[in-house]
Amino acid sequence: MELRHLRYFVAVADERNFTRAAERLNIAQPPLSRQIQQLEEELGVVLIEKGSRPVRLTEAGKFFHAHAQELLEQAANLKAMTQRVGKIDRKFAIGFVASTLYGLLPEIVRRFRARYQTLDISFHELATIEQIAALKDGRIDVGFGRLRIEDHAIRRILLREEPLIVALPVGHRLAGVDGPVRLADVSQEALLVYPKQPRPSYADQVLAIFRERMLLPQKVIEVRELQIAIGLVGAGQGVAIVPKSLQGMIRTDVVYKALDEPGAVSPIMFSVRQMDRSPELTNMLEVIYEIYEEMGIAHTRHRL
Structure with missing residues:
Protein backbone atom coordinates (compact mmCIF):
# COMPACT_ATOMS: atom_id res chain seq x y z
CA MET A 1 0.00 0.00 0.00
CA GLU A 2 1.46 3.34 -1.08
CA LEU A 3 0.60 6.97 -0.35
CA ARG A 4 -0.93 7.30 -3.83
CA HIS A 5 -3.46 4.61 -2.90
CA LEU A 6 -4.45 6.69 0.12
CA ARG A 7 -4.74 9.86 -1.98
CA TYR A 8 -6.85 8.10 -4.59
CA PHE A 9 -9.20 6.58 -2.05
CA VAL A 10 -9.60 9.84 -0.08
CA ALA A 11 -10.42 11.70 -3.32
CA VAL A 12 -13.15 9.18 -4.20
CA ALA A 13 -14.55 9.21 -0.67
CA ASP A 14 -14.56 13.03 -0.53
CA GLU A 15 -16.08 13.53 -3.98
CA ARG A 16 -18.45 10.55 -3.67
CA ASN A 17 -17.99 10.13 -7.40
CA PHE A 18 -15.25 8.43 -9.46
CA THR A 19 -15.45 10.90 -12.36
CA ARG A 20 -15.04 13.98 -10.14
CA ALA A 21 -12.30 12.26 -8.15
CA ALA A 22 -10.40 11.45 -11.36
CA GLU A 23 -10.66 15.10 -12.46
CA ARG A 24 -9.41 16.24 -9.04
CA LEU A 25 -6.44 13.87 -9.31
CA ASN A 26 -5.84 14.73 -12.97
CA ILE A 27 -5.94 11.09 -14.06
CA ALA A 28 -8.34 9.01 -16.17
CA GLN A 29 -11.22 7.22 -14.45
CA PRO A 30 -10.37 3.59 -15.47
CA PRO A 31 -6.87 3.66 -13.85
CA LEU A 32 -8.42 5.21 -10.72
CA SER A 33 -11.00 2.42 -10.48
CA ARG A 34 -8.23 -0.19 -10.88
CA GLN A 35 -6.16 1.42 -8.11
CA ILE A 36 -9.13 1.31 -5.71
CA GLN A 37 -9.75 -2.34 -6.65
CA GLN A 38 -6.09 -3.17 -6.01
CA LEU A 39 -6.29 -1.43 -2.62
CA GLU A 40 -9.34 -3.48 -1.62
CA GLU A 41 -7.61 -6.68 -2.76
CA GLU A 42 -4.50 -5.84 -0.74
CA LEU A 43 -6.53 -5.06 2.38
CA GLY A 44 -8.86 -8.00 1.87
CA VAL A 45 -11.96 -5.91 2.61
CA VAL A 46 -14.59 -4.01 0.61
CA LEU A 47 -14.22 -0.25 1.10
CA ILE A 48 -16.90 1.02 -1.31
CA GLU A 49 -20.38 -0.45 -1.70
CA LYS A 50 -20.56 -1.94 -5.20
CA GLY A 51 -22.76 -0.05 -7.64
CA SER A 52 -23.66 2.72 -5.21
CA ARG A 53 -24.48 6.09 -6.79
CA PRO A 54 -23.31 8.38 -5.28
CA VAL A 55 -20.40 6.45 -3.81
CA ARG A 56 -21.13 5.02 -0.35
CA LEU A 57 -18.43 3.72 1.98
CA THR A 58 -18.74 0.50 3.93
CA GLU A 59 -17.99 0.58 7.67
CA ALA A 60 -14.46 -0.55 6.84
CA GLY A 61 -14.28 2.20 4.22
CA LYS A 62 -15.32 4.88 6.72
CA PHE A 63 -12.68 3.66 9.16
CA PHE A 64 -10.00 3.59 6.46
CA HIS A 65 -11.00 7.03 5.17
CA ALA A 66 -10.57 8.70 8.58
CA HIS A 67 -7.14 7.17 9.15
CA ALA A 68 -6.00 7.69 5.55
CA GLN A 69 -6.69 11.43 5.90
CA GLU A 70 -4.62 11.53 9.07
CA LEU A 71 -1.71 9.69 7.45
CA LEU A 72 -1.74 12.01 4.43
CA GLU A 73 -1.66 15.06 6.71
CA GLN A 74 1.24 13.57 8.67
CA ALA A 75 3.11 12.93 5.42
CA ALA A 76 2.55 16.54 4.33
CA ASN A 77 3.73 17.81 7.71
CA LEU A 78 6.82 15.62 7.53
CA LYS A 79 7.62 16.97 4.07
CA ALA A 80 7.24 20.60 5.19
CA MET A 81 9.36 20.07 8.31
CA THR A 82 12.10 18.17 6.47
CA GLN A 83 12.32 20.85 3.80
CA ARG A 84 12.60 23.54 6.49
CA VAL A 85 15.24 21.69 8.49
CA GLY A 86 17.24 20.93 5.36
CA LYS A 87 17.59 24.55 4.28
CA ILE A 88 21.08 25.98 4.58
CA ASP A 89 19.73 29.46 5.33
CA ARG A 90 17.95 29.06 8.65
CA LYS A 91 14.57 30.79 8.59
CA PHE A 92 12.06 30.98 11.41
CA ALA A 93 8.55 32.30 10.78
CA ILE A 94 6.32 33.43 13.65
CA GLY A 95 2.54 33.80 13.39
CA PHE A 96 0.79 36.01 15.94
CA VAL A 97 -2.53 37.63 16.78
CA ALA A 98 -2.30 41.41 17.15
CA SER A 99 -3.12 41.53 20.87
CA THR A 100 0.00 39.51 21.77
CA LEU A 101 2.15 42.45 20.63
CA TYR A 102 0.92 44.41 23.66
CA GLY A 103 2.12 41.67 26.01
CA LEU A 104 5.42 39.86 26.27
CA LEU A 105 5.84 38.73 22.66
CA PRO A 106 8.11 41.67 21.66
CA GLU A 107 10.45 40.98 24.61
CA ILE A 108 10.42 37.25 23.85
CA VAL A 109 11.41 37.88 20.24
CA ARG A 110 14.05 40.49 21.14
CA ARG A 111 15.77 38.09 23.51
CA PHE A 112 15.41 35.14 21.16
CA ARG A 113 16.84 37.14 18.24
CA ALA A 114 19.80 38.39 20.33
CA ARG A 115 20.60 34.85 21.44
CA TYR A 116 20.26 33.16 18.03
CA GLN A 117 21.53 35.78 15.60
CA THR A 118 22.00 33.39 12.66
CA LEU A 119 18.25 32.88 12.32
CA ASP A 120 16.32 34.88 9.73
CA ILE A 121 13.14 35.68 11.69
CA SER A 122 9.93 36.85 10.01
CA PHE A 123 6.52 37.81 11.40
CA HIS A 124 3.03 37.14 10.08
CA GLU A 125 -0.14 38.58 11.62
CA LEU A 126 -2.65 35.73 11.45
CA ALA A 127 -5.84 34.87 13.30
CA THR A 128 -5.51 31.71 15.40
CA ILE A 129 -7.45 29.60 12.90
CA GLU A 130 -5.23 30.94 10.10
CA GLN A 131 -2.13 29.97 12.09
CA ILE A 132 -3.26 26.34 12.15
CA ALA A 133 -3.43 26.23 8.34
CA ALA A 134 -0.11 28.10 7.99
CA LEU A 135 1.64 25.63 10.31
CA LYS A 136 0.32 22.66 8.37
CA ASP A 137 1.51 23.95 5.00
CA GLY A 138 4.88 25.16 6.32
CA ARG A 139 4.38 28.93 6.00
CA ILE A 140 5.12 29.50 9.70
CA ASP A 141 7.03 27.55 12.35
CA VAL A 142 5.23 28.69 15.49
CA GLY A 143 2.00 30.50 16.27
CA PHE A 144 0.94 32.66 19.21
CA GLY A 145 -2.85 32.68 19.40
CA ARG A 146 -5.76 32.87 21.83
CA LEU A 147 -8.17 30.08 20.86
CA ARG A 148 -8.20 26.44 21.99
CA ILE A 149 -8.66 24.96 18.52
CA GLU A 150 -8.11 21.20 18.38
CA ASP A 151 -6.29 19.68 15.41
CA HIS A 152 -4.51 16.32 15.56
CA ALA A 153 -1.70 17.67 13.34
CA ILE A 154 -0.94 20.57 15.69
CA ARG A 155 0.44 20.58 19.22
CA ARG A 156 -0.89 23.43 21.38
CA ILE A 157 0.84 24.48 24.57
CA LEU A 158 -0.95 26.76 27.04
CA LEU A 159 1.57 29.40 28.08
CA ARG A 160 -0.69 31.27 30.49
CA GLU A 161 -4.21 32.55 31.11
CA GLU A 162 -4.37 36.34 30.75
CA PRO A 163 -7.09 38.20 32.69
CA LEU A 164 -9.58 40.20 30.65
CA ILE A 165 -10.46 43.83 31.35
CA VAL A 166 -12.99 46.28 29.95
CA ALA A 167 -12.07 49.28 27.79
CA LEU A 168 -14.41 52.25 28.36
CA PRO A 169 -14.70 55.76 26.90
CA VAL A 170 -13.39 58.53 29.17
CA GLY A 171 -16.28 59.84 31.24
CA HIS A 172 -18.33 56.64 30.93
CA ARG A 173 -20.54 55.84 33.93
CA LEU A 174 -18.60 52.63 34.66
CA ALA A 175 -15.24 54.41 34.52
CA GLY A 176 -15.95 56.06 37.85
CA VAL A 177 -16.97 52.85 39.65
CA ASP A 178 -14.78 52.00 42.62
CA GLY A 179 -13.05 48.65 42.15
CA PRO A 180 -13.67 46.10 39.39
CA VAL A 181 -16.64 46.35 37.01
CA ARG A 182 -19.32 43.65 36.96
CA LEU A 183 -19.88 41.82 33.68
CA ALA A 184 -23.64 42.23 34.21
CA ASP A 185 -23.17 46.01 34.03
CA VAL A 186 -21.03 45.69 30.90
CA SER A 187 -23.82 43.69 29.24
CA GLN A 188 -26.03 46.80 29.37
CA GLU A 189 -23.68 48.55 26.93
CA ALA A 190 -23.02 48.28 23.20
CA LEU A 191 -20.23 45.69 23.00
CA LEU A 192 -17.51 45.99 20.34
CA VAL A 193 -16.00 42.61 19.39
CA TYR A 194 -13.18 41.71 17.00
CA PRO A 195 -12.12 40.34 14.59
CA LYS A 196 -15.16 40.12 12.35
CA GLN A 197 -13.50 37.45 10.18
CA PRO A 198 -12.30 34.71 10.09
CA ARG A 199 -14.36 32.80 12.66
CA PRO A 200 -14.11 31.25 15.18
CA SER A 201 -12.11 34.09 16.71
CA TYR A 202 -11.45 36.07 19.87
CA ALA A 203 -14.88 37.64 19.32
CA ASP A 204 -16.52 34.25 19.93
CA GLN A 205 -14.38 33.77 23.04
CA VAL A 206 -15.67 37.06 24.50
CA LEU A 207 -19.30 36.33 23.63
CA ALA A 208 -18.99 32.87 25.21
CA ILE A 209 -18.01 34.49 28.54
CA PHE A 210 -21.33 36.34 28.55
CA ARG A 211 -23.31 33.22 27.56
CA ILE A 221 -20.96 45.48 17.06
CA GLU A 222 -18.44 43.39 15.08
CA VAL A 223 -15.36 45.19 13.76
CA ARG A 224 -12.42 44.06 11.67
CA GLU A 225 -9.57 44.40 14.16
CA LEU A 226 -8.43 45.36 17.64
CA GLN A 227 -7.25 48.87 16.78
CA ILE A 228 -10.64 49.73 15.26
CA ALA A 229 -12.44 48.44 18.36
CA ILE A 230 -10.32 50.61 20.68
CA GLY A 231 -10.72 53.62 18.39
CA LEU A 232 -14.50 53.25 18.47
CA VAL A 233 -14.42 52.89 22.25
CA GLY A 234 -12.58 56.22 22.40
CA ALA A 235 -15.25 57.72 20.13
CA GLY A 236 -17.95 56.63 22.57
CA GLN A 237 -19.50 54.01 20.29
CA GLY A 238 -19.36 51.19 22.85
CA VAL A 239 -17.14 49.23 25.21
CA ALA A 240 -14.78 46.31 24.57
CA ILE A 241 -13.48 43.32 26.52
CA VAL A 242 -9.74 43.09 25.94
CA PRO A 243 -6.68 41.26 27.38
CA LYS A 244 -5.09 42.98 30.39
CA SER A 245 -1.85 43.62 28.49
CA LEU A 246 -3.69 46.22 26.39
CA GLN A 247 -3.42 48.62 29.32
CA GLY A 248 -0.11 49.49 27.70
CA MET A 249 -2.02 50.97 24.73
CA ILE A 250 -2.10 54.53 26.09
CA ARG A 251 -4.96 56.69 24.81
CA THR A 252 -6.36 59.84 26.36
CA ASP A 253 -9.90 58.89 25.37
CA VAL A 254 -9.97 55.32 26.78
CA VAL A 255 -10.03 54.03 30.36
CA TYR A 256 -9.31 50.42 31.34
CA LYS A 257 -11.03 48.77 34.30
CA ALA A 258 -10.64 45.32 35.85
CA LEU A 259 -13.55 42.90 35.63
CA ASP A 260 -15.14 41.37 38.72
CA GLU A 261 -14.98 37.95 37.03
CA PRO A 262 -12.01 35.74 38.06
CA GLY A 263 -12.83 33.24 35.31
CA ALA A 264 -12.83 35.88 32.56
CA VAL A 265 -9.47 35.04 30.99
CA SER A 266 -7.96 34.58 27.54
CA PRO A 267 -5.40 31.82 26.98
CA ILE A 268 -2.13 32.48 25.18
CA MET A 269 -1.42 29.38 23.10
CA PHE A 270 1.94 28.32 21.63
CA SER A 271 1.22 26.23 18.52
CA VAL A 272 3.63 24.01 16.56
CA ARG A 273 3.39 21.08 14.18
CA GLN A 274 2.73 17.89 16.14
CA MET A 275 5.97 16.16 15.10
CA ASP A 276 8.23 19.22 15.10
CA ARG A 277 11.02 18.94 17.68
CA SER A 278 13.43 21.42 16.08
CA PRO A 279 15.92 23.16 18.37
CA GLU A 280 14.56 26.61 17.45
CA LEU A 281 11.20 25.78 19.00
CA THR A 282 12.76 24.29 22.13
CA ASN A 283 14.99 27.35 22.48
CA MET A 284 12.05 29.73 22.09
CA LEU A 285 10.11 27.91 24.80
CA GLU A 286 13.12 28.23 27.11
CA VAL A 287 13.25 31.98 26.46
CA ILE A 288 9.52 32.30 27.20
CA TYR A 289 9.77 30.44 30.52
CA GLU A 290 12.89 32.37 31.45
CA ILE A 291 11.02 35.67 31.03
CA TYR A 292 7.97 34.37 32.89
CA GLU A 293 10.11 33.32 35.83
CA GLU A 294 11.90 36.69 35.92
CA MET A 295 8.52 38.46 36.01
CA GLY A 296 6.94 36.08 38.51
CA ILE A 297 4.24 34.92 36.07
CA ALA A 298 2.64 31.61 37.03
CA HIS A 299 3.12 28.91 34.41
CA THR A 300 3.72 25.22 33.90
CA ARG A 301 6.83 24.17 31.98
CA HIS A 302 6.22 22.05 28.91
CA ARG A 303 8.66 20.29 26.64
CA LEU A 304 8.26 19.60 22.94
Missing part, protein backbone atom coordinates in the same frame (compact mmCIF):
# COMPACT_ATOMS: atom_id res chain seq x y z
CA GLU A 212 -21.69 31.13 30.30
CA ARG A 213 -23.03 33.64 32.84
CA MET A 214 -26.48 33.76 31.24
CA LEU A 215 -25.92 37.34 30.10
CA LEU A 216 -26.80 38.89 26.75
CA PRO A 217 -25.06 42.11 25.63
CA GLN A 218 -27.56 44.85 24.78
CA LYS A 219 -25.95 45.28 21.37
CA VAL A 220 -23.00 43.59 19.64
